[in-house]
Amino acid sequence: MKHSQTSDNRSAARTAVYRLIVAVALLVAAAIILSIPVYYETMTLWYKTGIDKTMLKAGQYLGLVALLLIHLQVAISARGSILSSLFGPALLVRLHRLNGLFIAASACIHVLLVLVPEGMSNLPIGWKFWPEAVGAVLLLIIAATTLTSYFRNSIRLSYGLWQAVHKPAGYLVLALVTVHALFVSESFEHMVPRLLLAALFLLTVGTVLAAKFKGRRSLTGSSTHQQGGIDEH
Amino acid sequence: MSIKKAIHTATLIGILLLSCTTAYSSARQWELDKAHASIYFTVDHIFSKVLGQFRDFTLELAFDPADLSGSSLAVTIPVDSIDTGIPKRDKHLLSADFFDSKKFPEITFTSTAISDAGDGLYDVAGTLTIKGQAYNLLLPLKLAGMAEHPAKKGTEVAGFNGSIVIDRLAHGVGNGKFHQMGIVGKDVEVFVTFEVLDDKS
Numbered sequence: 001m002k003h004s005q006t007s008d009n010r011s012a013a014r015t016a017v018y019r020l021i022v023a024v025a026l027l028v029a030a031a032i033i034l035s036i037p038v039y040y041e042t043m044t045l046w047y048k049t050g051i052d053k054t055m056l057k058a059g060q061y062l063g064l065v066a067l068l069l070i071h072l073q074v075a076i077s078a079r080g081s082i083l084s085s086l087f088g089p090a091l092l093v094r095l096h097r098l099n100g101l102f103i104a105a106s107a108c109i110h111v112l113l114v115l116v117p118e119g120m121s122n123l124p125i126g127w128k129f130w131p132e133a134v135g136a137v138l139l140l141i142i143a144a145t146t147l148t149s150y151f152r153n154s155i156r157l158s159y160g161l162w163q164a165v166h167k168p169a170g171y172l173v174l175a176l177v178t179v180h181a182l183f184v185s186e187s188f189e190h191m192v193p194r195l196l197l198a199a200l201f202l203l204t205v206g207t208v209l210a211a212k213f214k215g216r217r218s219l220t221g222s223s224t225h226q227q228g229g230i231d232e233h
Numbered sequence: 234m235s236i237k238k239a240i241h242t243a244t245l246i247g248i249l250l251l252s253c254t255t256a257y258s259s260a261r262q263w264e265l266d267k268a269h270a271s272i273y274f275t276v277d278h279i280f281s282k283v284l285g286q287f288r289d290f291t292l293e294l295a296f297d298p299a300d301l302s303g304s305s306l307a308v309t310i311p312v313d314s315i316d317t318g319i320p321k322r323d324k325h326l327l328s329a330d331f332f333d334s335k336k337f338p339e340i341t342f343t344s345t346a347i348s349d350a351g352d353g354l355y356d357v358a359g360t361l362t363i364k365g366q367a368y369n370l371l372l373p374l375k376l377a378g379m380a381e382h383p384a385k386k387g388t389e390v391a392g393f394n395g396s397i398v399i400d401r402l403a404h405g406v407g408n409g410k411f412h413q414m415g416i417v418g419k420d421v422e423v424f425v426t427f428e429v430l431d432d433k434s
C-alpha cells in the first residue's frame with residue numbers, strides 16, 4: 001500500500017515536471033516567434049507615427065499570437081499520446097474550447113489594429129492584395145468555426161456534420177495562416193523568419209501525423225483505444 | 234421685355250455659346266493609342282528615386298498646329314490606378330497621408346489655351362484639379378512627330394512628350410510630414426508621353 005502511494009507521488013511529480021517542460025517549451029517557441037518583428041521590422045511601420053504606429057505594431061504582434069494559438073489548437077485537437085497522458089482528455093477539451101475563443105478574439109482585434117491606422121476607407125482590395133484577401137477568408141473561417149462550435153445546439157447542427165466540417169476547417173486555417181503570414185508581411189521576406197515558420201509548421205503537422213499514426217496502430221492493436229481527436233460531446 | 238423677345242434672346246445666346254464651343258474644339262480630333270501612352274512620375278526617397286505611373290487615364294485631344302485656338306487637351310486620371318510596384322506603398326499613397334483617393338478619386342487637367350513655343354514645343358496652359366482644388370498649370374509638350382503610321386496604312390500618328398516638376402505639397406498631396414522627416418521629396422517630376430491616331434483623310 002505504502003509502496004503504491006510512493007509510486008503515485010513519484011508519477012505525479014514526474015507529470016508535473018513534464019507539464020512544466022511542455023509549458024516552458026511552448027513559451028520559448030512563442031518568444032522566438034514573437035521576436036521576429038523586433039529583429040525584422042516591416043517597412044510599413046517606418047511610415048507610421050504616433051498612435052498609428054503603436055496600433056500597427058500591436059496588430060502585428062496580435063497576428064503572431066493568433067498564429068501561435070492556431071498551431072497550439074491543431075496540436076491539442078490531435079490529442080497525441082504525450083499531451084493526453086500529461087494533461088488528460090478533459091483538460092485538453094477545455095483548453096481547446098477556450099483557445100478557440102482566444103484565436104477568434106485575437107484575429108478580430110488584429111484585423112482592426114492593422115486596418116484602422118491605414119484608414120477604413122482605404123481597405124486593401126484587389127488582386128495585388130491577395131495575401132490580405134487570404135487573411136479575410138481566414139477570419140471568416142475562424143469566425144464560422146468558433147460560432148458553430150459554441151452555438152451548435154442552438155442552431156441545431158448535428159454533431160456528425162459539425163465534426164465533418166470543423167476538423168478540415170481547422171487544418172485549412174493552419175495552412176491559410178501560414179500562407180497569410182509568409183506573404184502579407186515584409187518580416188517574412190527574410191530567410192530566418194521563413195525557416196522558423198516552416199519549422200513550426202512542420203512541428204505541428206508532425207504532431208498531428210504522429211497522433212493519427214499512433215491512434216491507427218492502437219486501433220488495429222486494441223479496439224478499446226480511440227483514434228486521436230477531440231470530441232465535443 | 235416680352236416673353237417672346239426673351240425666348241429669342243435666350244435662343245440667340247444659346248446658338249452663340251454652341252458656336253463658341255464648336256470653335257473651341259474645332260481642331261482635328263485625335264484618338265489616344267492607349268498601348269503607347271504613359272504618365273510616369275519620380276519622387277525622391279531619402280537618397281534614391283521612386284518611379285511610378287498611373288496605369289489608367291483618359292486623354293482627349295483636339296490638335297492642329299495650324300489651328301491652335303481650336304485645339305484642346307483634357308486628361309482624367311483615376312488616382313487608384315497608381316502603381317509604384319509595391320502594393321503596400323500604393324495603398325499608402327492612396328491614403329489620407331497623400332492622395333486621399335476615396336474622397337478625391339480623380340486628377341484632371343483641362344487646357345485653356347495652347348500656344349506654339351517654337352521648335353515643335355507647345356505650351357499647354359490649363360487647370361489641374363487635384364484633391365478637389367484647381368491650380369493653373371503650364372504643361373510643355375513637344376510634338377515628336379506627325380506622320381503616316383508605319384504599321385497601319387491610312388492612319389496618321391502623332392506623338393507628344395513632356396515633363397513638368399510639380400511641388401506636391403503646394404498641391405495638397407501630403408502635409409509635409411514625410412518631407413520634414415527627410416523621407417519623401419516634395420518635388421515630383423511627371424513625364425507624359427503619348428501617341429494619338431486619326432484617319433489620314
